[in-house]
Amino acid sequence: MINEIILNQGVKLVDVHSTNDLNDTDRAILIEKYALTNEILDYADDENERARFEYDEITDTYLMVYNVQNENNKIADISQRVLPISFAIKDEQLFLFTNDATHYLKDYLLAAKDHLKPEAQKEIWEFIFNTLDQISSDYSDQISETDVQRNHIQALIKKHHSSERQILDLADLEDLTTYLNTAINGNLTVIKQLELISTGNVKSLHLNKAAREHLHDSLIEIEQIKNQVDLTSDIIDRISNTYNNILNNRTNTTMKVLTIYTIVLSIPTIVSGFYGMNMKLPVADQGWSWIFSLIVTIVIILVILWDLHRRDSL
Incomplete structure (x- = not known):
């Protein structure tokens, strides 16, 4: 137009x-x-x-x-x-x-x-x-x-x-x-x-x-x-x-946290796995052996967390 x-x-x-x-x-x-x-x-x-x-x-x-x-x-x-x-x-x-x-x-x-x-x-x-x-x-x-x-x-x-x-x-x-x-x-x-x-x-x-x-x-x-x-x-x-x-950075932080959780949660599985084996282990025949396994698990977890903190990985 x-x-x-x-x-x-x-x-x-x-x-x-x-x-x-x-x-x-x-x-x-x-x-x-x-x-x-x-x-x-x-x-x-x-x-x-x-x-x-x-x-x-x-x-x-x-x-x-x-x-x-x-x-x-x-x-x-x-x-x-x-x-x-x-x-x-x-x-x-x-x-x-x-x-x-x-x-x-x-x-x-x-x-x-x-x-x-x-x-x-x-x-x-x-x-x-x-x-x-x-x-x-x-x-x-x-x-x-x-x-x-x-x-x-x-x-x-x-x-x-x-x-x-x-x-x-x-x-x-x-x-x-x-x-x-x-x-x-x-x-x-x-x-x-x-x-x-x-x-x-x-x-x-x-x-x-x-x-x-x-x-x-x-x-x-x-x-x-x-x-x-x-x-x-x-x-x-x-x-x-x-x-x-x-x-x-958020992705890296998430992967870091998941990795730490994976490591920490795998320790009880490893310790209990040893005591679930059909073989003679220290204090396995004692009534308080399950307490001993918990102590071992907690000690290993604390050692790993201390090491990660020492390396500034936490």
Whole structure:
């Protein structure tokens, strides 16, 4: 579905919303009416497309693929928590390509009017940069939520209340931070590339001073988000390693206790086995021989326990 929305007198938003893939009707309209190329539409329609920024000199069209979060941040499939959306800029027209999970980006563009000064609204890139700031803010919120979940798991580990559920939750956090890290790194590359081009020799990209400053601020913001997700990912990895060490230590302690019990419990069997043999043994014919066997058993057990304690094995 294609909708045209006037952002201001000089900038028009073309909202291209697809449930899944771009259908043939919308593709034909975008090619015939708006003169977009099949190559650009293929990039914009690819749900696995990596973050990128490209410029088509022939059609004078910019394309930016950017990673954003799924509107449903509780979706079970963690690989779908981060999805690509696309911006295309041609002839003062801003094309936004989204699906059902990312269509909320349209609201960010519409809300830019409330955040941008009147003179800034004349610059089409200002709407994009403001949207990128909102996307970065979403990532920051997600990372903060991840930190809360990580702190909860860490508290359970310290209280020795850990379970298989915490192991699975910790694994999910590791997967999530991996996807977030990859997405944010891709977005950072796009912003750096855009800043490089805006100050380079591509004369068709004109950014005024305010827009360049806004772009630089967006770059600083996403660098801070990258540092934040790197720190979160590193802490989760350390907690995971610590958790594994705790589980290994618990296993070793359990095996150690079982081994000591096995040794201690085998002694009465050995002593009673000797006195159960059909052969002459010391004091075997005395009425108090069973007491003697108990004393021998206790003495041997105490000697073994003393030896284990001497070797720091208890």
